[in-house]
Amino acid sequence: MGYCFTLMCELETQALLPLKLLGSVFFFSVMGCVLLFVVFRWEEERYTDGSKWRFLEHKGPVFAPPYEPLPDKVKFYYDGKPMKLSAPAEEVTTFFSKMLDHEYTTKDIFRKNFFKDWRKEMTSEEKSKITDLNKCNFSEMSEYFKTQSEARKQMSKEEKQKIKEENERLLQEYGFCIMDNHKERIGNFRIEPPGLFRGRGDHPKMGMLKRRIRPEDIIINCSKDSKQPKPPPGTKWKEVRHDNKVTWLASWTENIQGSIKYIMLNPSSRIKGEKDWQKYETARRLKKCVDRIRTQYRDDWKSKEMRIRQRAVALYFIDKLALRAGNEKEEGETADTVGCCSLRVEHIKLYPKMDDQEYVVEFDFLGKDSIRYYNKIPVEKRVFKNLQLFLENKQPEDDLFDRLNTSILNKHLQELMDGLTAKVFRTYNASITLQQQLKELTCPDDSVPAKILSYNRANRAVAILCNHQRAPPKTFEKSMQNLQTKIDEKQNQLSAARKQLKAAKADRKASRDEKSKKTVEVKRKAVQRIEEQLMKLQVQATDREENKQIALGTSKLNYLDPRISVAWCKKFGIPIEKIYNKTQREKFAWAIDMAEKDYEF
DNA sequence: TACCGGACTTGCTTGAAAACCT
DNA sequence: AGGTTTTCAAGCAAGTCCGGTA
Numbered sequence: 001m002g003y004c005f006t007l008m009c010e011l012e013t014q015a016l017l018p019l020k021l022l023g024s025v026f027f028f029s030v031m032g033c034v035l036l037f038v039v040f041r042w043e044e045e046r047y048t049d050g051s052k053w054r055f056l057e058h059k060g061p062v063f064a065p066p067y068e069p070l071p072d073k074v075k076f077y078y079d080g081k082p083m084k085l086s087a088p089a090e091e092v093t094t095f096f097s098k099m100l101d102h103e104y105t106t107k108d109i110f111r112k113n114f115f116k117d118w119r120k121e122m123t124s125e126e127k128s129k130i131t132d133l134n135k136c137n138f139s140e141m142s143e144y145f146k147t148q149s150e151a152r153k154q155m156s157k158e159e160k161q162k163i164k165e166e167n168e169r170l171l172q173e174y175g176f177c178i179m180d181n182h183k184e185r186i187g188n189f190r191i192e193p194p195g196l197f198r199g200r201g202d203h204p205k206m207g208m209l210k211r212r213i214r215p216e217d218i219i220i221n222c223s224k225d226s227k228q229p230k231p232p233p234g235t236k237w238k239e240v241r242h243d244n245k246v247t248w249l250a251s252w253t254e255n256i257q258g259s260i261k262y263i264m265l266n267p268s269s270r271i272k273g274e275k276d277w278q279k280y281e282t283a284r285r286l287k288k289c290v291d292r293i294r295t296q297y298r299d300d301w302k303s304k305e306m307r308i309r310q311r312a313v314a315l316y317f318i319d320k321l322a323l324r325a326g327n328e329k330e331e332g333e334t335a336d337t338v339g340c341c342s343l344r345v346e347h348i349k350l351y352p353k354m355d356d357q358e359y360v361v362e363f364d365f366l367g368k369d370s371i372r373y374y375n376k377i378p379v380e381k382r383v384f385k386n387l388q389l390f391l392e393n394k395q396p397e398d399d400l401f402d403r404l405n406t407s408i409l410n411k412h413l414q415e416l417m418d419g420l421t422a423k424v425f426r427t428y429n430a431s432i433t434l435q436q437q438l439k440e441l442t443c444p445d446d447s448v449p450a451k452i453l454s455y456n457r458a459n460r461a462v463a464i465l466c467n468h469q470r471a472p473p474k475t476f477e478k479s480m481q482n483l484q485t486k487i488d489e490k491q492n493q494l495s496a497a498r499k500q501l502k503a504a505k506a507d508r509k510a511s512r513d514e515k516s517k518k519t520v521e522v523k524r525k526a527v528q529r530i531e532e533q534l535m536k537l538q539v540q541a542t543d544r545e546e547n548k549q550i551a552l553g554t555s556k557l558n559y560l561d562p563r564i565s566v567a568w569c570k571k572f573g574i575p576i577e578k579i580y581n582k583t584q585r586e587k588f589a590w591a592i593d594m595a596e597k598d599y600e601f
Numbered sequence: 602t603a604c605c606g607g608a609c610t611t612g613c614t615t616g617a618a619a620a621c622c623t
Numbered sequence: 624a625g626g627t628t629t630t631c632a633a634g635c636a637a638g639t640c641c642g643g644t645a
Contacts, residue, residue, distance in 0.1 A: 478628095581632095582631085
């Protein structure tokens with residue numbers, strides 16, 4: 001398997017790789033076989049010594065364009081009077097005025113954080129004058145930006161073309177690197193521009209100034225024997241290092257949370273693809289021992305030790321409900337969200353009886369990205385009793401699992417299976433659900449669109465399991481209505497066509513000539529065609545309605561073993577393009593090449 | 602064993618491009 | 624062709640997990 005994968009990548013990238021980039025490394029066009037052999041061999045080495053590459057060359061990041069001061073006619077007013085700001089202070093106001101239409105500029109925390117950081121950019125004179133955000137009037141600036149973006153939309157074709165070409169040039173120059181013998185696409189070669197931090201959910205740092213990143217902030221990573229990227233004229237990199245134990249090309253420290261940001265390769269790259277493949281192989285290993293693990297944690301529900309019971313109940317949730325591990329977070333630094341191990345008493349409610357069910361647990365908490373998780377599920381009596389025990393003598397804000405954290409849990413999992421961590425359960429349960437749902441929902445005799453609906457439904461089952469949500473699109477209602485109108489029209493068309501068919505049949509009966517016979521055939525075909533069109537529209541409507549608040553993308557990209565989908569396509573004669581778009585096909589190239597129609601996750 | 606920095610994956614939103622009408 | 628709707632990819636925030644250190 002590993003061998004196949006390496007071969008495939010090599011062959012693919014080879015085709016893309018201009019000869020000059022290879023330099024003296026290999027004459028692959030005549031020595032292809034030798035190259036493949038060599039690559040395979042370092043593949044083996046890589047895994048044993050932990051290094052990620054031998055050769056790495058790139059051009060460094062692209063920086064955000066410098067600030068362009070506003071034209072003099074666009075004024076900022078303080079307390080009703082126009083006031084010219086220094087460039088640094090002015091730049092910050094442009095960030096704010098561009099966001100004026102958003103609700104969060106009205107939020108207290110946002111305004112407070114913004115004002116505090118803005119003041120840091122002011123001259124002492126400005127600082128003494130501008131003391132109250134409510135006396136600031138940004139409306140002219142806001143209008144100006146609206147006009148500008150309007151103008152951008154109205155640009156002529158030539159102007160748009162020019163911008164496109166410039167972007168393409170940047171992509172060609174900075175968007176690729178050479179890692180070992182591959183020319184690889186870089187994921188994010190542009191440095192994030194300065195702006196106001198938003199954050200998700202109720203974030204205590206919303207509105208803070210995300211500062212501009214300069215070359216002096218950037219650490220470059222590349223190999224010693226590569227051509228080092230040049231910093232922009234008159235500047236220096238913070239550091240240039242040669243660490244082949246990591247995969248990133250450049251990094252910097254971001255000023256809001258103090259965390260490190262990286263420039264890394266695109267998902268289509270060898271290094272990411274291999275890691276992805278490995279992830280699914282770990283999940284498949286879990287499949288082999290999940291029964292044993294389940295038996296064990298059920299057993300642990302009876303343990304004498306509290307910590308073991310907590311661990312076992314938490315693992316049960318992670319397995320059954322696909323909850324995330326739930327690391328501890330620093331209070332006050334981020335939005336208050338939780339995962340399994342960090343659940344608090346206030347996040348669950350126990351109902352010994354609810355309607356016709358026994359031992360129901362109601363979950364209600366904010367998870368990753370402050371997405372609400374709400375679920376009511378009946379659990380086994382032992383779990384329920386344990387939960388009652390865990391809740392005893394606790395306040396709402398106390399931890400449900402006070403004897404557990406992700407580190408303890410993962411250490412335990414590691415003992416159960418090599419490489420097992422909490423998130424493997426999500427991958428495993430997502431992929432196995434897809435496989436099983438596809439088996440259940442696909443009818444071999446269905447049309448292609450109907451089969452794709454089945455696929456989407458299987459995908460949706462996973463997205464629901466993993467709680468992948470989205471804000472309903474702003475135009476959802478309208479687009480639903482449009483579709484309904486189309487369906488109604490099609491239905492009218494269909495009844496008209498049916499009438500015509502009936503008439504044609506009557507005519508045939510009466511005249512019994514060749515011509516009328518033909519007409520019947522033509523009309524029959526027409527009815528059939530319209531029926532198909534109608535069916536397609538109805539399928540589309542169903543699919544869309546069911547998908548209103550559910551996001552399929554995350555599971556498709558991160559949790560579903562792509563080989564399951566590839567095999568399904570092969571088995572039912574669905575073109576892979578119907579399931580994966582171009583980017584997705586690039587990301588999953590390894591799977592598309594590897595999986596046959598009988599692949600089993 | 603608590604804590605923290607570091608590296609890498611996962612997640613939702615949004616702006617731009619493509620596809621689809623009329 | 625031009626406008627509208629849909630799809631895609633970029634953007635960037637927020638998780639997981641690991642390993643080193645106090």
